[in-house]
Amino acid sequence: SQQGEEDPQALSIQEGENATMNCSYKTSINNLQWYRQNSGRGLVHLILIRSNEREKHSGRLRVTLDTSKKSSSLLITASRAADTASYFCATGSTGANSKLTFGKGITLSVRP
């Protein structure tokens, strides 16, 4: 089963614009991570935000986490054609046998 649910499923923007992707989840988490996957490749970790954090930045990436609403957003500023990829949110569960559960992903297309 997949806990994280990303929104929208697909996003197409012009180079230079900002891209905002959302993720909602259902159960308590320890952390939430965002990954990128280029076509035919493995996933690449982008950023991790812990449950006691509200916002985190990494380069052109900004992630927010609202545990009361069980949601997160990933903002990519000044997008580039190279940002074209699928983006996944993954929730890290709490407990002894915790694991990372991925959503279905968002397909981002950045037009040059």
Place this chain on the structure above:
Amino acid sequence: EAGVVQSPRYKIIEKKQPVAFWCNPISGHNTLYWYLQNLGQGPELLIRYENEEAVDDSQLPKDRFSAERLKGVDSTLKIQPAELGDSAVYLCASSLSQGNYNEQFFGPGTRLTVL
């Protein structure tokens, strides 16, 4: 530093045949994962190893799937016999201990096609 290595990258077999995938994690990473990724979906965990111990194999279909990590380094995932529905990408990932609280590093995956 070398990343997670997987082989083969592509495999085409007929149904009912056996198939095996190999993974070499990043040096020093104690935790190794095998994921299944269907087209248009996110990865789904099959099994997680802490060193040579399988600590979470609850999602592994044990009637036909098996995995091993004998020396706590590289790992093999096997399907015997393969079914049409097994066509997917099989991803291997590794992380430092307590990997659910740290980033996971993924290999390129093995794309399996069962005819």
